[in-house]
Amino acid sequence: MIINKKLELTYNLSFGVMSKWLTELTKGQALALKCLNCNNVSFPPQKVCGCGSKISSWIKLSGVAKILSKTSGQDGSYAIAKFEGCSSSSVVRLKNFKGLETAGKLTPSSMSNPSIILTPIIR
Amino acid sequence: MVFVTGYHLTEFNRRKDGSSYRDWISETFEASLEMSCMDRKDIDTLIVSSESDFFTLQLNPSTVIADDLGLYNVEALRVEGGGASGQLAVHQGIKSILSNTSENVAVIGFDPSASNLPSETVKKLYSYSFDAWTDGMNEVTATSLYALSIQIFMDETGLDENDLANLTINNRNNACLNPGAHLKLKHTQEEIINSPVISSPYRRLHCSPLSDGAASIILSNKISSKRKTAPSIIGIGSANDKVNLGARDEIGEFKSKKLAMKKACQMAQVLPSEIGFAEVYDAYAGAQFQAINALGLSNNFLKDFRDGVFNLDGKLPINISGGLMGQGAPVGATGVGQTATCAMVLEGNYHDKLQFSLIPKFALADTHGGVGTNAAVSILQSNV
Numbered sequence: 011m012i013i014n015k016k017l018e019l020t021y022n023l024s025f026g027v028m029s030k031w032l033t034e035l036t037k038g039q040a041l042a043l044k045c046l047n048c049n050n051v052s053f054p055p056q057k058v059c060g061c062g063s064k065i066s067s068w069i070k071l072s073g074v075a076k077i078l079s080k081t082s083g084q085d086g087s088y089a090i091a092k093f094e095g096c097s098s099s100s101v102v103r104l105k106n107f108k109g110l111e112t113a114g115k116l117t118p119s120s121m122s123n124p125s126i127i128l129t130p131i132i133r
Numbered sequence: 134m135v136f137v138t139g140y141h142l143t144e145f146n147r148r149k150d151g152s153s154y155r156d157w158i159s160e161t162f163e164a165s166l167e168m169s170c171m172d173r174k175d176i177d178t179l180i181v182s183s184e185s186d187f188f189t190l191q192l193n194p195s196t197v198i199a200d201d202l203g204l205y206n207v208e209a210l211r212v213e214g215g216g217a218s219g220q221l222a223v224h225q226g227i228k229s230i231l232s233n234t235s236e237n238v239a240v241i242g243f244d245p246s247a248s249n250l251p252s253e254t255v256k257k258l259y260s261y262s263f264d265a266w267t268d269g270m271n272e273v274t275a276t277s278l279y280a281l282s283i284q285i286f287m288d289e290t291g292l293d294e295n296d297l298a299n300l301t302i303n304n305r306n307n308a309c310l311n312p313g314a315h316l317k318l319k320h321t322q323e324e325i326i327n328s329p330v331i332s333s334p335y336r337r338l339h340c341s342p343l344s345d346g347a348a349s350i351i352l353s354n355k356i357s358s359k360r361k362t363a364p365s366i367i368g369i370g371s372a373n374d375k376v377n378l379g380a381r382d383e384i385g386e387f388k389s390k391k392l393a394m395k396k397a398c399q400m401a402q403v404l405p406s407e408i409g410f411a412e413v414y415d416a417y418a419g420a421q422f423q424a425i426n427a428l429g430l431s432n433n434f435l436k437d438f439r440d441g442v443f444n445l446d447g448k449l450p451i452n453i454s455g456g457l458m459g460q461g462a463p464v465g466a467t468g469v470g471q472t473a474t475c476a477m478v479l480e481g482n483y484h485d486k487l488q489f490s491l492i493p494k495f496a497l498a499d500t501h502g503g504v505g506t507n508a509a510v511s512i513l514q515s516n517v
Binding site: 015025028032052056079080081083084085088090091092098101103119123124126127 | 266270271273277280281284285288329330331332334335377380
């Protein structure tokens, strides 16, 4: 016997201290956390820096990122990209990239799905 | 000392016979228990592993499984760590024995990854295995994240598309000799290179399948006269790396695995070069290369691979079961199944066409969750 059972779930998700970061993301603004001990800048933000410090402050990045590596196919287009002013890299979704572009700018995303999406910058 | 007195895997495949994961668990547990020459009353701890309640629609699974197996008044719990769930459950069992809180532990891994939900739904659920607030919101799939990692590894090491195809062929060829394997397929390079691109460089045939299945082992603090050749687990290690790929020091390296292996080798007092064969976590073709490199199983993994060192008849056979790519991947069962496979080989009980005539002294089971995010490895020793 096989029963088809449908489960519908609607979550009310809260994000605490990350809310600010996600809200800005929907506007296409890149907020990062800067460690006040070692000046490391993380995006997505890391609440505890690699140096062990928890003392940090929000800073605004330009939102421009350089593509280091990208992948595309049936599952969409994604990249590892390094945002200007950021110490580490980020996984980003690529939108409207044709294949040759090497940089992109953070673009606004929906309130229901705040995402790190880059659109191309032709340099 | 911890002995693997019983071990068993069900078939890994897509079940179409109306059976349930609870049937597979009963099947594998009864077989392991019989092999251990013990009674169910001897089991004092039950540890189960499964990746997600979404697959089974059963929260707190260890309790219903204990009932199904007739295990009462035991410690029953579940271990979860993404793809590493099964191996972490094995580790928990070993720790229970080494801390003298248990004498005989049943470790059972399972997942109905193939039959209970549509594959697109499973794919979406898997995307929450990473950081759901960043990668999850981006709707990036596991394949895309693995692809980004292997691209960097390929750039750094010279690994190419032919190597990915050849590894796929090797693992699926091994699966053809494993009666319990999911994908018993003979591929050609052309078939692989022409299969659809899921996330470059990964094509459909480079990916492990979604499988149903269960596996179990019985861990004991001593062996009876009937189980004198039961293998032992002499080293375990686990470590993590940052979840966000971009935040890692080395995006193409599985640093967590390197550290987990170091811990396991220290505990076992064994060098990586002493490992005689290994079952490693090949969720994708490239992940096997990344694993071999991180585990220190070779000083030049690419040359060794191209020279056939890791083949079934090579000096250091890897994934003789077919690995996840060939044998299949019911996620919670994977790590337990790898450990059971190592135990079978080390006691000379593996499938006829895959059993080595000269039994190695040491074997390695390697599992991870995420993209090498939480790694767990175990080193087993033959007592034959």
